[in-house]
Amino acid sequence: MVTPFLPDDEKIPALREALPSTAAGIYLNTGSCGPLPRESAHAMAEAEAWELRTGRADPAYYDEGLERKGEARGAVAAVLGTDPSHIALTHATTDGMNVATWAADWRPGDRAVTTSLEHPGTLAPLWAVRERLGVDLSIADVGLGGDRAAILEAMDQAITPATRLVAISHVSFATGARLPVREIADLAHSRGALVAVDGAQAVGAVPVDVAALGADFYAAPGQKWLLGPEGMGALYCADSVLDRPRVAFSGYGAFEKLDPDGSGRLWPDARRFENSTFHLPSVIGFARSTAWMSMYPGLPWVYDRIATLAAATVDMLADIPGVEVLTPRENMAGLVVFRIAGWNSPEALRELSQRTYCIARVIPQLDAIRISVGFFSTGGELRRFRDGVALVASHTPATIPHKPKIEIIQGGAE
Ligand SMILES: Cc1ncc(COP(=O)(O)O)c(C=O)c1O
Structure with a gap:
């Protein structure tokens, strides 16, 4: 222990x-x-074995799933310095960035702003809204991300009153630079834009206080610095976006009530942004790894x-x-x-x-x-x-000493 x-x-x-x-x-x-922590692998294997023995169709299994999802939201909320009601479960950072990007009230001629240091997890959803909705995309050149004044100047020029969304990484996957999220969020908000932050390289590596960063959305993966399984992530949703009736993707987990006649009510909390079902052993592994990070190291x-x-x-x-x-x-x-x-x-x-x-x-x-x-x-x-x-x-490819290989030659003999 x-x-x-x-x-x-x-x-x-x-x-x-x-x-x-x-x-x-x-x-x-x-x-x-x-x-992956050994303990998470065990918890996932136990859940798989339980599913194998008892099946996945008992109503109690469904209730168990709701509880486990609640635990996962709670574990991530603790890392992000927020309350579980602000956390939606997702399948990846990219999933969360898609949800955030499509949550903006886009109109043709609107602008999306990002930086030159982004991963496709941020860039691809912006590309999709540009293609589909005629949104202009402005990519601010922020160099390697080390000059905060230059970054803020570039963002100041890029973020116009037509900007509906600013989507940026907290930590760039390309150079490892930590971007001045708070200052960029202040600029964005002063011009009426929402702020979606890709936290893939930050969560579990540096302290994150989502409210202090000023993010409207903040997306996190399970499988990176939180040491969880793949296929799980989380999306922080600030109060500023919880009253949005417009969600781009939806599923039954998003609804407090949805009737066959089409009338219904989304959850008042971040669950309104959850749009699909989950693999329960992965939910359990995600919760376990995230809580393990808080409790053990x-x-x-x-x-x-x-x-x-x-x-x-x-x-x-x-x-x-x-x-x-x-x-x-x-x-x-x-x-x-x-x-x-x-x-x-x-x-x-x-x-x-x-x-x-x-x-x-x-x-x-x-x-x-x-x-x-x-x-x-x-x-x-x-x-x-x-x-x-x-x-x-101290060498070039031509001068580096040869590293002898170990080669196993498969013979024909039995
Ligand atoms: C900054 C950044 N965003 C997004 C991703 C994609 O993460 P995910 O697979 O959780 O969508 C990565 C990692 O590969 C990343 O480094």
Whole structure:
């Protein structure tokens, strides 16, 4: 059992033991998918086994589902600093951004504003409203996201009185920059626009207080920094959007009452934005992982450790000749993005993976490597990774020493 109060030298091995995939390599890709806690995997397996034994058709099963969904909303609400009545369950960040984007009262000639650092999870729903509703899309160039004054100036120019929605990331998936959400939200609100925030790279990595950020909608995934299963997410919906009768997608979970004659009443809370049914074991896994983060490592400790380790990683990498760190150190979360001179990033990452067993990804549009520094990462792992980067950076693809492969040749013999 891990408790938040163990000293770090006991706590970190205990947490890694509770997150078995941290032993699969140097786990540096929570930004894609975090390591699942053993406890969540057990809870999901138990739920699957229960479904197998008893079926899924008993009315009690339905009531159980409602309770579990309530637990999941409560667990996420605690992380986002809000009340469960403000949380709608979704299937992904992208799902939440779609719900938020389509909730605006669009009219032809309206404008949607975003930044040049967005993931398709934010950009694709905007593309869809542009295609379908004739909405203009304005993409503010915010560089690498490190110059807050320049970002605010670009957003100030982009957000006009015709702007209906400003959709931005809290933390950019591409450079790891933490954007000035509060200031952008203030600008947007002063011009009558709604604000939808993509929190995929922030929730579980940095403290998030949705009300203080000024977001009308804030979308979160289960599978990244909250270490949950895929196929689950959550959408925070502020009071400012809870009185909206217009929801673009809907389902029976959204209604307090819906009669066959078509009359009905949406839930007064964020459930009005839920539009589909859920896989109960995944709901349980999502609630368990999210609550596990709060109860075992403890979120304040998680945030402190990620901030300290990620900044130290930037410093270690920036010290290596030939390495260019793109992540703005003063405005970052857990992502670190860098390039190695003389290498294209897929090739460099292949070398690093073979030499250090790291698990990371490439950001193709920047030709850069992105690592995610987790609270479970160790100093030893990050130094080994740094040494790997130093080795690759001191060579070119033509001069790097060959790393002997182990090859198993399948013979014909039985
Ligand atoms: C900023 C950002 N938004 C959205 C996504 C997509 O997340 P999801 O799969 O939860 O929709 C990602 C991750 O891949 C991301 O980094």
